[in-house]
Amino acid sequence: MLMNYKRIIQIVLLMAVLVLSTYLFKQADTYTSSAAFCNSCHVHNHAQLSWEGSTHYIESEEELSCVSCHLPPKGEGFYREKIKRGFKDVYAYYFKDSVDHNWELKSRPEQAREHTFKASCLECHPKLFPIQLSPNGEIAHWHYQQHETDMHCIDCHLNVGHGPGGKASHNFELLNTTIKTDTLYLVSAQIRDLKSFTETIPQSSIGFDMIAIEKGDSSFFIGKAEVSWDEYLLFLRETESEGRSENEIDGFSGATPPWGNPDQGWGMGSRPAITMTHHAASMYCKWLSVRTGKSYRLPTEAEWEYVARQVITTESELVNTINSDKTKTIEPQEVSPDVLGLHHLFGNVKEFCADEFEKGSKEHVLKGGSFKSEKTNYRADYREATQHDHWMKTDPQIPKSIWWYSDCNDVGFRLVLTYQNTEKP
Amino acid sequence: MGKYSRREFINNTLLAGGLTLASSLGSCKSKSVKQPLDAAPDGPVLKAGLIGCGSRGTGAAVNYLDAGPSLELVALGDVFEDKLIACRQNLKEKKGIEIDSEKCFVGLDAFQKVIDAGVDVILLATPPYFRPEHFEAAVKARKHVFMEKPVAVDPVGVRSILINSVRAEELGLSVVTGTIKRHQADYLETYERIKSGAIGDIVSGNCYYNQGKLWHVNPRAEWTEVESMIRNWVNWTWLSGDHIVEQHIHNLDLMNWFIGSHPLSATGFGSRQRRTTGDQFDNFSVDYIYPNKVHVHSMCRQINGCTNKVSDLIRGTHGYTNCENTIFNAKGEMKWKYELTEEQEKDKWHFFWRAFAQEHIDWVTAIRTKVPINEGKQIAEATLMAIMGRISAYTGKIVTWDEMLNSDLRIGPKVFDMFTTGIKKAIPVMGTL
Structure with a gap:
């Protein structure tokens, strides 16, 4: 009888412990999943500020916390990820200095994918085609549906959780930027001999430097810097095809407005123009040739390498001439020119060459690496291929743009001009 | 009825x-x-x-x-x-x-x-x-x-x-x-048997919608151009999709259903031999290629005085079927046939008419x-398959599923009222488009 009594007490105690543990676990789980808890350790105040400026913070009817997006939903690996990331955070908190973290790098789509869970997006937004979705949104979501395994919601909706701006759309603003008129060139440059010169585009304020490269009968000029946004925007404004009436159309079929910000928010000006396709870069050369009365073109791979071999002999020589910021492009004048006076032949952006990557391939040669590249790839002989389809993955338009890559932000180009020696031997 | x-x-x-x-x-x-x-x-x-x-x-x-x-x-x-x-x-x-x-x-x-x-x-x-x-x-x-x-x-x-x-x-x-x-009892029963492996793996298919000319209505003076076209809709591609889309879709959908996929490409041709109305072709012949190189040959015709045939055949590694009610072994011997009641035997259209009711039930x-x-989704895919065949026949070129899925082709007027004139009426000429 006494034994039975003891047994009952044991069972009751055990149950009480279980209930209490469950309660405490739930309380701890709730507390450690709150935004307050995240912020107690996390030292990136800018993340909290950008969160408070985001559409999810401002418009959401539910109170969301960091884990709503940065952990998967319960039942889909929530606790596994919470433990894994918890340990990582504790380690980082005690053994690393937050100043050393490259927050901008972590915010880039490819890294943001690692700490934002698609399943969590879908948990709150299970409908791909809500009734109020716009026609553009329908096509974009339809495109997502066709590439569901490759795509993440944040490929298009990157800023909905942090920072203002949410919906991706055509960037018509880009083409309406005010044009500087303080300087107006009237004629293009005259070339008399193989000497570096400054090209000026008539009826514009745009000029750029071309460096002479001696190569016997095949001498040429090469752009001192990669084609800048200032230069490229003039082309876009003069040729963009959307919204123009038929009688305005000239010999060029120009670019349509890009989807989103082609400069990635890094700024334009003298920074290299980026994200244009190889076709767009080639069309730019044609347009510029007509505007200047010369024959500008993309360099051949051989020309590019010829210049590169003069610029680089040892890796150490590159130190002051490359972009050391691994997150974005910089302005050319932020680095020293190389021995030929060129800026950023290596690094900053990968540069298109005219050549196909392989015979019959639709991909083209890229040279010079970009700000993202390993230093060991800053070599004259290092060649990469464009990845057209891969770089168009999130372009939601039908048909896809032939002018803008939606998923590549480190390609641009440098101009070449053949030297025409008019003197009779 | x-x-x-x-x-x-x-x-x-x-x-x-x-x-x-x-x-x-x-x-x-x-x-x-x-x-x-x-x-x-x-x-x-x-x-x-x-x-x-x-x-x-x-x-x-x-x-x-x-x-x-x-x-x-x-x-x-x-x-x-x-x-x-x-x-x-x-x-x-x-x-x-x-x-x-x-x-x-x-x-x-x-x-x-x-x-x-x-x-x-x-x-x-x-x-x-x-x-x-x-x-x-x-x-x-x-x-x-x-x-x-x-x-x-x-x-x-x-x-x-x-x-x-x-x-x-x-x-x-x-x-x-x-x-x-897809709502017809005999087809459903046959489909289940094919799915269970009655003819092995599917290797090819043939489908036919060969029939006579459909109807047309002579335009009247009091009708506008748009009204005449809509009243004659089975004769105009922008309204019907052409007869490969409008009629043959039954067979094409059947092929997708039995094979379990849509085709990846189409190579077709067609022409306008006898038709005098609208802008459509009156015959198409299309080779559709499915995954694993399974070929389906589709043909459809709307010309009077020819042999009519509306049927299907799917061949597998171990036999073939008419998809409707019979399965044969590789030698052509009947292995199975859908059992009919005496009443059903008497009315060869029994299942056909019944299916019109069944889909609503x-x-x-x-x-x-x-x-x-x-x-x-299945009807959209069958429709796109038919459009893919039509475009291949109109142009004389191979057309792929991805091209179709991502095409911005839209035919017919984007906006119109009953008084709109000048709707495109050109008859496609293969090799020129």
Whole structure:
């Protein structure tokens, strides 16, 4: 009888412990999943500020916390990820200095994918085609549906959780930027001999430097810097095809407005123009040739390498001439020119060459690496291929743009001009 | 509907269905085949609106009303008043119902008025050019939809159907389409056997829709150009999709169904030998290539005086089938045939007519049992397959599925009213496009 009594007490105690543990676990789980808890350790105040400026913070009817997006939903690996990331955070908190973290790098789509869970997006937004979705949104979501395994919601909706701006759309603003008129060139440059010169585009304020490269009968000029946004925007404004009436159309079929910000928010000006396709870069050369009365073109791979071999002999020589910021492009004048006076032949952006990557391939040669590249790839002989389809993955338009890559932000180009020696031997 | 009245037909088929079921118990019918229901279950009244009051629309309305108890038709819409009046009169005579004149709408915007007329379900039976717009409006208004095949005339339209099919699914709506073979008992039974490996792996297919010329209506002086075209819609590609889309889709959908995929490319040709109306071809021959290099040869023709044939054949590693009711081994010996009752034996169109009713029974059953069915994707894929074949024949070039899926091709006027003129009428010339 006494034994039975003891047994009952044991069972009751055990149950009480279980209930209490469950309660405490739930309380701890709730507390450690709150935004307050995240912020107690996390030292990136800018993340909290950008969160408070985001559409999810401002418009959401539910109170969301960091884990709503940065952990998967319960039942889909929530606790596994919470433990894994918890340990990582504790380690980082005690053994690393937050100043050393490259927050901008972590915010880039490819890294943001690692700490934002698609399943969590879908948990709150299970409908791909809500009734109020716009026609553009329908096509974009339809495109997502066709590439569901490759795509993440944040490929298009990157800023909905942090920072203002949410919906991706055509960037018509880009083409309406005010044009500087303080300087107006009237004629293009005259070339008399193989000497570096400054090209000026008539009826514009745009000029750029071309460096002479001696190569016997095949001498040429090469752009001192990669084609800048200032230069490229003039082309876009003069040729963009959307919204123009038929009688305005000239010999060029120009670019349509890009989807989103082609400069990635890094700024334009003298920074290299980026994200244009190889076709767009080639069309730019044609347009510029007509505007200047010369024959500008993309360099051949051989020309590019010829210049590169003069610029680089040892890796150490590159130190002051490359972009050391691994997150974005910089302005050319932020680095020293190389021995030929060129800026950023290596690094900053990968540069298109005219050549196909392989015979019959639709991909083209890229040279010079970009700000993202390993230093060991800053070599004259290092060649990469464009990845057209891969770089168009999130372009939601039908048909896809032939002018803008939606998923590549480190390609641009440098101009070449053949030297025409008019003197009779 | 031929010699039977709808009621007699249903009564007979209910009996026949019962007999079929009974006889099947003693036969070697596939156990996994769900036998078609004889009627939809009862439930709260479902009010329907019909958009497109031609003969198929009127037929679909009757099929719907016969599908089970507590089903009502309360609104009608058509571009033309005479079509609407005839439909209203037919329904009065056949079903004894009078549609309230306040819920009869005429004009290009009639579809929206029907959708907004307090209905629960929508029947879409206009020419296919209008289907994407009407389907989108119906789904956005949260209506269950029955829609006739095909569902678009161009890739842009197909994409709209695909998107709104997913939307319908997300809203829990049921969507059934007019590809009747998928609701036909003999095809269903044959399909289950093929799926279970009765002919091994599928290696090829052939399908035929060879028939005579369809109808046309001579234009009248009092009709505008648009009106003449719409009244002659089976003769104009922008309205019908051409006959490979409008008619042959039955076979093409069947191929997709049995093979379990859509084709990846099409190489076709066709021409206009005898047709004097509209801008369509009157014959097509298309080689479709599916995954694993499975080829399907499709041909369709609308020319009088030739051998007519509407049938299918699918060949596997161990035999072949007509897809309808018979399976053969590789030597051509019959391995299995769908068992018919005496009554079914007498009427060779039994299953065909029955299927028109069955699709509505299945639709209403899905709505009332709250187990939605959605045939939007499959009909969109069959439509795109047919469009792919048409474009290959018009251009003389290989056309791929990805090209079609991502094409911005839209045919017919984007916006028009009954007085619009100058609609493109050029007949395609292969090799020049």
